[in-house]
Amino acid sequence: MQACDVPLLRRFWYCVAPSEKITDKPYGFTLLNEPIALWRDDTGAVRAVKDRCLHRTAKLSLGYVENGNIVCPYHGWAFSGSGQCVKVPQDVEDKPNPFGVPGYHCTEKYNHVWVALEDPIFGIPEIEEFGQPGYRQVIEFCETWSANPLRIIENSFDAAHITFVHKESFGDPDPTIHPFSVDETENGFIVQNDIKVKNAEHMKSALGMEDDETRRRTRNRFYLPFSRVGRICYPNGLENILCTFLAPMDNQRTQFIQWVMRNDSEEDTPAEKVIAFDRQVTIEDRDILASTDLNVPLDRSEGVELHMSSDRPGVLMRKQLRRLIETADAETAA
Structure with a gap:
């Protein structure tokens, strides 16, 4: 078994980074061969989408965050935390509505960021001692x-x-x-x-x-x-x-x-x-x-x-x- 050859493994939570690494500056990671861009939106919540702009495949993680959305560094297309395209500075031919990039499950627990590429089978592992007095x-x-x-x-x-x-x-x-x-x-x-x-x-x-x-x-x-x-x-x-x-x-x-x-x-x-x-x-x-x-x-x-x-x-x-x-x-x- 090699993990990337097993589609089922997309349905689990994975710990991808300490919380302090995810800021309002995009952060790139690869999970199960899937390029992911992570950032914090304007509420401070962590977000994760596919790290490929659907225009010319530039990495969104090389871009910046504006109004809580991640912006492609190549032509300025902006995407929300769900992956929906919310801004295109230019005209788009044959534009579907809505359109965007895949968004992924993303949350924080234990001072770390977790991502699941598809609906997870199980929850994040439990650590009973976390946050308890004396630990x-x-x-x-x-x-x-x-x-x-x-x-x-x-x-x-x-x-x-x-x-x-x-x-x-x-x-x-x-x-x-x-x-x-x-x-x-x-x-x-x-x-x-x-x-x-x-x-x-x-x-x-x-x-x-x-x-x-x-x-x-x-x-x-x-x-x-x-x-x-x-x-x-x-x-x-x-x-x-x-x-x-x-x-x-x-x-x-x-x-x-x-x-x-x-x-x-x-x-x-x-x-x-x-x-x-x-x-x-x-x-x-x-x-x-x-x-x-x-x-x-x-x-x-x-x-x-x-x-x-x-x-x-x-x-x-x-x-x-x-x-x-x-x-x-x-x-x-x-």
Whole structure:
């Protein structure tokens, strides 16, 4: 499976940018091979339309915002937040009425902007701790990875790689996989486990502990198609909730956005230390994932990849995606 080859994937919400990046100056992004122009209208609401003027295909994201509308830099055609053309300084031959460019679902949540190219199947993933007393948000990354989004999100649920990929950060030398549970939900599943980890000397301050080894309880929730909200509980009472959201840009690139929710304070652990901890971990993952095939088989019968018992979450992801795709294909055929 390559994301841009699956029409169904247009029917999900994707986190595309931190809110602060979207201003009254247009911002360009590519989602599932679709060029998108984002901006804020005169009410401050985020808007998203196809980043191609229907006159001569110039990028609207290179233009400007006027009276809340996005204006093409080439000939001055203006488009509303729904994509309707609202101003043409020149004459248009055989002009349909109304006419414009495709507009997309766009909203803000968790201090980030989300886009769905078509009517979404499910809502935006829930993060119960967001905005709750005692929790803070540390915004970490918004960057491009050269890997399939399914491989990246599978990796977030793969306990077997920790010993080897993360041996310089938190991987325990013992590769034994401890028992874990997997419970399906309407839009994904929840994995719970108890993992022994080491605390590298240069990583301890981000955890607020001095022990060389510890155990951490995790409740890792997968949301279709490529999202994770993973609660990690440490013995000292720290809760570190990793919120990872992947947006397939094309079949070679995935946007990786991540923040954490924590029940400590800036005085306890400065944000820069939290980010530095996860920076090392994500780089370790990124370099390995960039070496993997860009195509991911969804069906075991294809026989191109072997599986271990610890791969159960990843295999279930593939099964759930395949099931949704088959259902959508059947509905289309009917």
